[in-house]
Amino acid sequence: MTDIKVNTAPVLGTDGKAGQHLLEVENLHVEFRTRDGVAKVINGVSYHVDAGETLAVLGESGSGKSVTAQTIMGILDTPPGFVTGGAIRFRGKDLLTMPKDERRLVRGEGISMVFQDALSALNPVFTVGFQIAELFRKRRGMSRADGRKRAIELLDQVKIPAAATRINDYPHQFSGGMRQRVMIAMSLALDPEILIADEPTTALDVTVQAQIMDLLAEIRRERNMGMILITHDLGVVADVADRIAVMYAGRIVEQADVHSLYAKPCHPYTMALLDSLPRLDLKGQELNTIKGLPPNLLRIPSGCAFHPRCRMARDICSAERPALIQLGDRASACHFAEELVGRE
Amino acid sequence: MGRYALRRLLQAIPVFIGTTFLIWFLVWGLPGDPFAGRCGEKKCPEAYVTYMTEKFNLDEPLPVQYLMYLKNLITGNFGQTFNGTEIGELLAQAFPISMKLALVAVVAEALIGITAGVLTGLRRGSFIDNLVLVSTLVLIAVPIFVIGLVARYALGLSSVSPDAPFVELIIPGIILASGSMAYITRLTRVNLVENRRADYVRTAVAKGLTPSRVTGVHLLRNSMIPVVTWLGLDLGALMGGAIVTEGIFNIRGIGGLLFGAINRRESGVVVSIVAILVLVYLVVNLLVDLLYGVLDPRIRYE
Numbered sequence: 001m002t003d004i005k006v007n008t009a010p011v012l013g014t015d016g017k018a019g020q021h022l023l024e025v026e027n028l029h030v031e032f033r034t035r036d037g038v039a040k041v042i043n044g045v046s047y048h049v050d051a052g053e054t055l056a057v058l059g060e061s062g063s064g065k066s067v068t069a070q071t072i073m074g075i076l077d078t079p080p081g082f083v084t085g086g087a088i089r090f091r092g093k094d095l096l097t098m099p100k101d102e103r104r105l106v107r108g109e110g111i112s113m114v115f116q117d118a119l120s121a122l123n124p125v126f127t128v129g130f131q132i133a134e135l136f137r138k139r140r141g142m143s144r145a146d147g148r149k150r151a152i153e154l155l156d157q158v159k160i161p162a163a164a165t166r167i168n169d170y171p172h173q174f175s176g177g178m179r180q181r182v183m184i185a186m187s188l189a190l191d192p193e194i195l196i197a198d199e200p201t202t203a204l205d206v207t208v209q210a211q212i213m214d215l216l217a218e219i220r221r222e223r224n225m226g227m228i229l230i231t232h233d234l235g236v237v238a239d240v241a242d243r244i245a246v247m248y249a250g251r252i253v254e255q256a257d258v259h260s261l262y263a264k265p266c267h268p269y270t271m272a273l274l275d276s277l278p279r280l281d282l283k284g285q286e287l288n289t290i291k292g293l294p295p296n297l298l299r300i301p302s303g304c305a306f307h308p309r310c311r312m313a314r315d316i317c318s319a320e321r322p323a324l325i326q327l328g329d330r331a332s333a334c335h336f337a338e339e340l341v342g343r344e
Numbered sequence: 345m346g347r348y349a350l351r352r353l354l355q356a357i358p359v360f361i362g363t364t365f366l367i368w369f370l371v372w373g374l375p376g377d378p379f380a381g382r383c384g385e386k387k388c389p390e391a392y393v394t395y396m397t398e399k400f401n402l403d404e405p406l407p408v409q410y411l412m413y414l415k416n417l418i419t420g421n422f423g424q425t426f427n428g429t430e431i432g433e434l435l436a437q438a439f440p441i442s443m444k445l446a447l448v449a450v451v452a453e454a455l456i457g458i459t460a461g462v463l464t465g466l467r468r469g470s471f472i473d474n475l476v477l478v479s480t481l482v483l484i485a486v487p488i489f490v491i492g493l494v495a496r497y498a499l500g501l502s503s504v505s506p507d508a509p510f511v512e513l514i515i516p517g518i519i520l521a522s523g524s525m526a527y528i529t530r531l532t533r534v535n536l537v538e539n540r541r542a543d544y545v546r547t548a549v550a551k552g553l554t555p556s557r558v559t560g561v562h563l564l565r566n567s568m569i570p571v572v573t574w575l576g577l578d579l580g581a582l583m584g585g586a587i588v589t590e591g592i593f594n595i596r597g598i599g600g601l602l603f604g605a606i607n608r609r610e611s612g613v614v615v616s617i618v619a620i621l622v623l624v625y626l627v628v629n630l631l632v633d634l635l636y637g638v639l640d641p642r643i644r645y646e
Contacts, residue, residue, distance in 0.1 A: 075550050112550065121544060122544060123565075172642050
């Protein structure tokens with residue numbers, strides 16, 4: 001094909017640049033100013049998601065994975081949380097600098113979120129129908145009756161039996177799994193381009209967890225959405241994610257596609273995480289755990305934040321912080337990353 | 345819910361009988377001559393005492409007297425005062441005014457209290473917040489007769505006219521409500537602050553709703569449950585507890601009637617007023633309990 005310049009606005013965004021990602025988090029810094037001092041919760045996180053792909057963000061509690069999501073959604077509690085640097089570009093536009101009203105319209109419609117505990121995330125005093133239809137009424141200007149009809153359709157889509165009657169029920173009248181389906185239905189109401197699922201299965205029974213993950217994966221496929229799946233559960237990630245970002249102490253320590261990461265983790269922290277998974281062939285033996293505790297974010301260890309717990313740690317690890325270096329199509333923030341990627 | 349309400353109404357019967365008996369016993373059963381001092385400086389004539397003793401069944405044993413009183417009460421007969429006025433008429437004159445005053449007070453309390461509570465709850469630590477908090481402290485600490493008298497002279501108000509139209513009751517109503525208003529303000533503020541960080545509020549923000557809808561619908565509805573309870577119970581308290589306010593503004597309501605009756609040892613009036621107030625409390629209490637379920641669907645009645 002010859003090089004024809006098409007003089008129309010790019011499909012993505014109004015002032016978007018070509019070749020950009022749908023959502024880009026760039027060098028994000030967030031700190032919590034508490035009475036005990038300043039906790040540096042996010043220290044330069046960058047990741048991106050495109051339509052149709054699933055990025056899993058993996059990490060222990062306190063690694064900053066949820067706070068990153070909250071910052072993207074603009075629901076960070078301020079105070080104590082403050083964004084101190086970086087950019088979050090959705091369709092090329094920085095969410096952090098855009099006017100409040102414009103940003104509000106991105107919520108739900110551009111990016112929406114499924115929360116961890118649907119029981120507390122849904123308003124206890126309104127019916128689920130009201131809470132879903134509210135989106136159609138207030139954001140789409142639909143009538144009460146139309147909003148209700150659309151809400152029933154949505155509940156149907158997330159496979160809630162007898163949606164037309166259950167719409168009048170309150171959140172506490174649903175089982176945990178059904179409640180999470182309601183939450184998912186609500187997040188889909190305005191056809192978002194990106195869905196952030198913050199530990200969507202943590203509060204559920206193991207059998208229900210798989211159903212919810214399947215549902216999320218199916219919906220993502222059907223709607224060709226981008227998805228950010230935040231979890232600490234390595235088992236959940238393997239089936240649905242395309243890429244994985246592993247976070248530790250507010251930084252991404254390893255990023256790779258799901259197969260490479262499982263086949264050959266290239267950061268000691270990821271290796272330790274994978275080692276700590278229960279395995280059938282090692283039945284009867286003690287589980288491997290990662291020794292020590294996640295770091296206190298008020299006093300993040302010098303150098304590599306993981307060094308006090310790392311089996312491979314040497315002198316350099318406590319002295320110098322390793323940068324996240326690109327190794328082919330993956331990245332790792334370890335002084336020995338090249339050795340690790342080169343190993344058999 | 346219907347069965348629950350019915351059961352609660354049935355439960356109210358023994359409560360009503362028990363409380364009225366207690367009051368009745370305290371008023372009539374205490375030692376002392378009910379006719380002492382009725383006839384000025386002199387001792388009352390024998391004939392008068394005999395007549396009155398007969399009229400008010402004072403010769404009967406106390407339980408019998410109470411049952412006779414209760415029988416009359418149920419048929420709507422409140423009896424007479426010692427000088428022969430129908431107590432029912434006195435009540436019919438006094439109650440509407442007190443009811444009006446209490447309603448004005450509750451409305452003022454709700455409007456001003458909740459508004460102030462929301463303003464301060466949303467701007468915790470701001471100038472408004474501190475100003476309102478100090479004001480509520482003053483309102484709670486200063487006795488109502490001081491507030492009432494100061495307001496009366498500062499605003500140059502005179503007595504309320506005998507038929508007490510609503511307009512004239514606004515200032516007395518606000519003064520009557522002042523203490524509760526301060527309490528409502530703090531209650532609203534505390535609940536708002538507590539619920540503001542709730543997950544469902546965060547969800548509402550994440551849905552891209554306007555800040556006013558997040559606060560006005562999602563946050564406020566959850567924060568109102570304890571406030572409504574308090575408002576309901578206060579309605580009963582305000583009706584019986586308006587003695588001082590009614591005195592300051594010369595309002596001829598229940599408070600004044602009760603006060604006078606106690607002074608003049610008009611036992612029948614005292615018991616009747618208290619019986620009605622007990623009834624008001626019971627009904628309001630039931631309504632508040634039923635309202636809980638409307639405000640918070642998680643509450644189930646059994």
